[in-house]
């Protein structure tokens with residue numbers, strides 16, 4: 264099996280993470296349980312940040328908090344000196360409650376509301392990543408009402424779609440996000456923003472995809488953006504102080520995935536940007552990136568208890584666990600793949616192939632198809648790896664299943680950082696039509 268981060272086995276033959284026995288964790292906190300390897304989060308964060316420092320490039324590495332937002336998580340990001348992306352009032356609120364420095368918060372999203380914009384201005388966030396003309400108007404108007412100024416990046420779509428192993432060049436991108444770079448929208452947005460004294464245009468932003476394993480797409484996007492920056496420098500005397508190349512750095516979910524380390528992404532992208540800027544005789548901007556998945560994805564493991572099973576002779580064996588699409592909707596939503604082991608004997612040889620089913624009333628509620636695994640029975644603990652990104656963040660109460668607890672482990676100790684929901688939590692906002700009869 265592949266051990267992530269600090270994962271290992273102990274004398275009892277149990278899977279450990281952060282020096283803590285996962286079977287003990289399951290006993291103490293119940294299942295399903297999200298377990299995060301904090302040392303691995305720190306290692307990933309430093310991998311990005313320190314590479315910029317070594318290269319002498321001014322940067323901001325902003326954690327895309329949509330991947331997993333909680334107070335404790337954001338405190339780790341602050342400790343590691345990263346910046347933070349938020350995409351909603353709720354994520355912003357969480358960041359502020361965690362004590363995160365608002366100046367290092369960037370606000371994303373394609374439909375920010377007036378309330379969200381006002382809240383962000385009240386807190387004094389670092390910048391808005393402006394997505395569209397409606398937002399440009401709304402933000403300018405609100406700043407004008409308050410006699411305030413704010414910094415912005417313009418989100419552009421450079422006509423590059425990056426996927427795991429390749430990228431596609433498209434003339435115009437069919438995306439709900441951003442100003443199109445090719446058809447003049449981005450230029451129009453820039454002119455509008457430069458004419459509004461409420462807005463300080465720091466530079467351009469793009470985000471070309473997710474779970475990307477190579478740097479060609481990032482470099483192509485940088486090239487498209489820098490070509491425009493060169494034109495706009497001549498036309499409008501505009502200097503982009505910031506070039507934000509987004510997130511999307513890939514991670515290993517299964518043995519088919521072959522990501523490169525954070526330092527390799529950064530080095531390769533930076534050398535291209537440096538070359539392009541010097542070709543255009545432009546000063547090197549600050550480089551911002553926005554990793555989400557690659558900071559927390561492989562640091563997360565979900566522990567489940569195995570329950571019922573069902574044999575469909577000559578077809579497959581289903582093994583059901585006590586969670587499913589309520590705590591991890593990615594397999595149902597994106598056909599996402601995972602690997603898993605029996606946490607009470609991770610080193611046992613795989614003896615059969617089973618499909619791991621969730622407990623929701625939905626045939627599509629499957630976590631893993633056709634997983635080779637040791638013989639498992641009711642009461643065993645199943646550890647599904649690499650669930651740290653977009654797992655808990657997308658958890659829901661379908662079937663009125665309570666959301667799991669989240670535990671951080673580091674240096675042999677465990678700390679609960681999100682409590683398991685209770686049935687009382689589930690009806691907290693329900694109001695009765697009648698008094699109990």
Ligand SMILES: *Cc1c(COP(=O)(O)O)cnc(C)c1O
Nearest residue numbers: 327470473510511553554555556
């Ligand atoms: C989702 C998103 C990210 C993070 O993507 P990952 O694939 O998790 O790294 C970064 N920037 C923007 C604008 C995003 O929408």
